[in-house]
Amino acid sequence: MPARAFLNCILYLKPLALLPNNLFNNAYDSPCMPRLLRDVGEREAIEIVTKILDQDDFPLGLKDDCAAIPMGNNYLLISTDMINERTHVPVGMSPYDMGWHVVAVNLSDIASKGGKPIGLEVAMGLPRGHDVGFLEDIAQGMDACARKYGTAIAGGDTKECYEVTLVGTSFGLVPKSKIMLRSGAKAGDIVAVTGELGGAACGYHSLKHGLDIESAVRRLFQPHPRLAEGQALSRSGVATSCMDISDGLASSTYQVCAASGVSMEIEFEKIPAAGEISQIEFVPKEEILLYSGGDYELLVTIKPDGFKKARAAVKRKGGELTEIGKVVEVEETNKLIRGGEIQLLENRGYEHFR
Amino acid sequence: MPARAFLNCILYLKPLALLPNNLFNNAYDSPCMPRLLRDVGEREAIEIVTKILDQDDFPLGLKDDCAAIPMGNNYLLISTDMINERTHVPVGMSPYDMGWHVVAVNLSDIASKGGKPIGLEVAMGLPRGHDVGFLEDIAQGMDACARKYGTAIAGGDTKECYEVTLVGTSFGLVPKSKIMLRSGAKAGDIVAVTGELGGAACGYHSLKHGLDIESAVRRLFQPHPRLAEGQALSRSGVATSCMDISDGLASSTYQVCAASGVSMEIEFEKIPAAGEISQIEFVPKEEILLYSGGDYELLVTIKPDGFKKARAAVKRKGGELTEIGKVVEVEETNKLIRGGEIQLLENRGYEHFR
Numbered sequence: 001m002p003a004r005a006f007l008n009c010i011l012y013l014k015p016l017a018l019l020p021n022n023l024f025n026n027a028y029d030s031p032c033m034p035r036l037l038r039d040v041g042e043r044e045a046i047e048i049v050t051k052i053l054d055q056d057d058f059p060l061g062l063k064d065d066c067a068a069i070p071m072g073n074n075y076l077l078i079s080t081d082m083i084n085e086r087t088h089v090p091v092g093m094s095p096y097d098m099g100w101h102v103v104a105v106n107l108s109d110i111a112s113k114g115g116k117p118i119g120l121e122v123a124m125g126l127p128r129g130h131d132v133g134f135l136e137d138i139a140q141g142m143d144a145c146a147r148k149y150g151t152a153i154a155g156g157d158t159k160e161c162y163e164v165t166l167v168g169t170s171f172g173l174v175p176k177s178k179i180m181l182r183s184g185a186k187a188g189d190i191v192a193v194t195g196e197l198g199g200a201a202c203g204y205h206s207l208k209h210g211l212d213i214e215s216a217v218r219r220l221f222q223p224h225p226r227l228a229e230g231q232a233l234s235r236s237g238v239a240t241s242c243m244d245i246s247d248g249l250a251s252s253t254y255q256v257c258a259a260s261g262v263s264m265e266i267e268f269e270k271i272p273a274a275g276e277i278s279q280i281e282f283v284p285k286e287e288i289l290l291y292s293g294g295d296y297e298l299l300v301t302i303k304p305d306g307f308k309k310a311r312a313a314v315k316r317k318g319g320e321l322t323e324i325g326k327v328v329e330v331e332e333t334n335k336l337i338r339g340g341e342i343q344l345l346e347n348r349g350y351e352h353f354r
Numbered sequence: 355m356p357a358r359a360f361l362n363c364i365l366y367l368k369p370l371a372l373l374p375n376n377l378f379n380n381a382y383d384s385p386c387m388p389r390l391l392r393d394v395g396e397r398e399a400i401e402i403v404t405k406i407l408d409q410d411d412f413p414l415g416l417k418d419d420c421a422a423i424p425m426g427n428n429y430l431l432i433s434t435d436m437i438n439e440r441t442h443v444p445v446g447m448s449p450y451d452m453g454w455h456v457v458a459v460n461l462s463d464i465a466s467k468g469g470k471p472i473g474l475e476v477a478m479g480l481p482r483g484h485d486v487g488f489l490e491d492i493a494q495g496m497d498a499c500a501r502k503y504g505t506a507i508a509g510g511d512t513k514e515c516y517e518v519t520l521v522g523t524s525f526g527l528v529p530k531s532k533i534m535l536r537s538g539a540k541a542g543d544i545v546a547v548t549g550e551l552g553g554a555a556c557g558y559h560s561l562k563h564g565l566d567i568e569s570a571v572r573r574l575f576q577p578h579p580r581l582a583e584g585q586a587l588s589r590s591g592v593a594t595s596c597m598d599i600s601d602g603l604a605s606s607t608y609q610v611c612a613a614s615g616v617s618m619e620i621e622f623e624k625i626p627a628a629g630e631i632s633q634i635e636f637v638p639k640e641e642i643l644l645y646s647g648g649d650y651e652l653l654v655t656i657k658p659d660g661f662k663k664a665r666a667a668v669k670r671k672g673g674e675l676t677e678i679g680k681v682v683e684v685e686e687t688n689k690l691i692r693g694g695e696i697q698l699l700e701n702r703g704y705e706h707f708r
Contacts, residue, residue, distance in 0.1 A: 037489065037514075038482035045489055046512055049689055051480075052493040057506035058473065067508035069472055069525070072426065080475040080523055082513045119412065121522045128392040130653040135391065135399055139406040152411035154421035157521075158399055159436045160391075166476045167511075167521040169434055171423070279364075 014028055017093025041288040060074035061257065064182050065109040065243055066172075068205075075179055079109035081140040084125075085164035087142055090220070093256055096132045098166060099141025105246065106170035107225035108296045112244040113189050114180045114234020115172030117227065118145060119154035122168045138166070149227050180242035182259035185301035187242050189354045190325040191264055192300050192307065194229045194319055197249060199292030200286075216276040223296040228317035230298055236313040238306025247301045251349030252288040253334050259273045260301075266290075266325040266345055268338035290336070291348055366669035378550035378614020387468035417613065418536050419463040420526075420599055429533055438479075439518035440571040444561050444574070449488045451575040452520060455494025459600065460524035461503055461579035462650045468524030468534045470580065472643060473508035474500060475520045479515025496539070533589045534596035539655035543594050543681040546617055546654050546661065548583045548673055552639075554648030559637055560630075570630040577650040582671035584652055590667040592660025599653045604644040605608040605703030606653045607688050612657075619680035620691035620699055642688070645702055655681055657673050 037045055050063065058067055059075070068075035083089065083102050091102075103120060110117050122142055126135060135158075146152050154171075203220030206213040226244075233239040241260055245252040249271070253264045271289050278290065300321075302310045307323055316320040325337075334345040391399055404417065413422055422429035437443065437456050446453075457474060464471050465605055480489060489512075500506050508525075558576030560567035581599075587593040595614055599606040603625070607618045625643050634642065635685070648701055654675075655665045668675040679691075688699040 035486040036371065036482065037480060037484050037486060040486055042512060042514075044482075045398040045486070049510075049696065052490065053497050053507045058508050068475065069508065076430070076472075076525070078475055078508060078523075078525065080474070080509070080511050080521070082477040082479055082515070082519070082521065084479060084513070084515050084519070086516055087514050107528070118430075119421065119432070121421065121432055121523055123434045123523075125436055125438060125519065126391060126399075128390065132389040132391060132394055132399070132402060136402060136406060139403045143407050153407045154412050154423065154432060156403075157432065157434050157436050158396060159438070160396075160401065160441050161436070161438050161442055161517075161519070162517060165436070165438070165515070165519055167430075167436065167477065169475055169477075169523040171525075212588060249566070260493060266573065271442050306425050337439045341648045 012143055023094065025167060055109040065112045066115070068113070068193065070176070073176055074112035074173045075112050076176055077113050077168065079106055079114065080169040081109070082104045082167045083167065086338065089164070092207055092217070093221050095137035096141035096284040099138040099191050099239060100145040100166070100222045102166040102168040103142050103145035103297065104223045106168035107227060108223070108244045108246060110170050110172035110299055111225045112180070112242050113231050114175055114178050114242070115174040117149060117151040117170055117172040117233060119151055120168055120170045121154055121156050122166060123157040123159070125159045125165035125325040127162060127164065128160050128259055149225060151194050153218065154264040158174055169204045174234065175321050180230070180239050180300070182241055182243050182256050184241035185256055185260035185262050185327045186240060187327055187329045188304045190307045190323050190326060191266065191325040192310070192323050193249070193297050194314065194321055195227045195297040196272045196297070197295050197297060198272040198277050198288040198292065201288040201292030202274060202276035202280050204292070204294070205280045211279065216274070219274065220294055223294065225296060225300050226319065229314050229319040229321070232313040232317045232319070233298070233300055235307070235311055236310050238303045238310050240301045242298055242300045244296055246293050246296050248291050248293040248349035249272040249299065250345050251347060253345065256299060256301065256332070257334060261330055262327050263329065263334050264325055264327055265328055265337055268336055270322065270324045272320065272322040290345070294351060303339050359609035372408065419466045420469070422467070422533065424530070427468050427530055428527045429530055429636065431464050431467050431469040431528055432523065433460055434523040435459045435520060436465070436521045437521065443518070444558070446561055446571070447575050449491035450495035452518070453492040454499040454576045456520040456522040457496050457499035458577045458579050459650065460522035461581060462577070462598045462600060464524050464526035465579045465581040466534070466596050466652055467528055468532050468584050468596070469528040469586060471503060471505040471524055471526040473505055474522055474524045475508055475510050475518060477511040477513070479519035481518065485576060503579060505656045533697055534588050534654070535595050536595055536597050536610050539610055539614035539616050539681045540594060540597035541616055541681050541683045542658045543655040544658065544661045544677050545620065545679040545681060546604070546656055546664070546675050546677050547651050548580045548668065549649070549651040550626045550628040550673055551649050551651060552631050552642040552646065555642040555646030556628060556630035558635050558646070558648070559634045565633065567630050567633055570628070571651045573628065574648055577648065579650060580652050580673065582673070583668050583673040585656055586667040586671045586673070587652070587664055590660070590664045592657045592664050594655045594657060598650055599645050601652050602647040602654065602703035603646050604699050605701060607699065608701040610653060610655065611684070611688060615680050615684055617683065617685040617688050618679055618681055619689045620642065621692055622690055624676065624678045626674065626676040645700070647703060
């Protein structure tokens, strides 16, 4: 299954002490247990599932941000993302924020393919001892985010669950000729990002260290899917690939490069940084800008002569597009240019299970 | 949100002792907690959410088995259902069964509207200490069920979770003129069901009492969505309403009647009973046939002179359709005719949270 929308920085807040194993039903664990999910990590787990399922039923396979099902001149885009209380929800995140969040992260996948959303379903698993107001607040947050982005919740499911678990599924449409895939980047293309990076990571560090940087916490709790920007880029005709950087810029560059058969050189000083970074001096800036997630901006590659056109299209929608590097012929690793020196851009970000 | 696909009987197997409250993040519980989800129950919880979200964005609103989004001459049908390890999974259910199950219950909703499936997404939350083989088996079960019913898994999400949680979302298409809704039943119509009822409940009792009735356990673990039957009924032109009876026959009759503004009289002796019922003598037959769930058959109403045509259409697809009663003008309750006597058909089934 596609490696979609991983809330990098949020996850570090999960309880350090795992609950004792015997609280869970381990009837299915084999006695020898040669390989556990924590041994292989999330990306290999995804590969394992993909090999079982992927039989060319769908044009994009299972490795892009969305599934795409041909429907007349359009693709029906579909994406699903799960968040749950103990692995994704930092202390201080309200049920309203959770509702907003699950809708926003699912719309972000539609945005990254250039799609226009047509609705979402949300399955909610809630403990029976929770307040009715908790449920109402989640629904209000879901509704507010969906409506802000011109769509609505079409349905869902409500089940009893031991931990709060929200699973959104978003649907959208994009003309077949306009879809932006992860594959498609070519040597010589310009690499660009929408918005500012690092805001969500600043929110995480603000919460962790009690710094009270409210704007950054808002960025973390209530991300804004770049739907207008994605549609503008897709319609501009100059974007060659796109994905959202929910799991961090560095790891996203590697995912686009793997899908496209290219490499990238990123110029560190060009990365548009969220203003709040100046208040988080105790964390290396590269950790925040390159290896933290939760920003839900778009990473896009653009034809060599198309950047001005793409930026103008995004600006007309009220967004920002910043050039941060270029696509090069495939090499072993991606590069980071910083202070005039060429360094390794590491291929890392958060992985579930590890 | 729609009251979709509740696994009535399965739920009784959940651990009786809830985990202590302080293992969970209760930061959001208000100190006075006037109303908890366990106080209002699932159906009222669904009403609460629906009031917040339902603003006429979609033709069916939020109260049918699927959402329906107009797409040319068709409706795009979408449904989502969550199952999780500790509230839905009986001891003995393998990961392969879980994978099959989450696909089957989601396809059942498409079936009940007369739709043809075009794909599913499945979000999987898994504990990091689980075996890789566990994940592979889930994927194999998902894949097997999807392929048996002519569709495939289009994508999904894999996340770390403290309990196994699977959320499927199914998509399908149905011609606008052919969709079967919950509303549409009229006084005088015939009430019918596909297949046999009570098999899944027998499987539950077999597991609970160690009776080893393998065929019934199979019915419980691996339900078969009635897609061919649903499409045949929809195309026959004589079906006036339909839903799946995943949460039990009695409660489903009330849901169709509420949506249609009618009542029903069900003849107990006409209900087609699974053969395994003869082996579960210690449970009243009406509990199994009327008030247990997990069967995933279709409850359908048919125009007064259309039953032969509908049954023939279902038979051509290899299915069975049995007349079990009739639609009458709206009254306070539905009736059960048994041994020549008219009794109350109770409006009950499993509710989450209670």
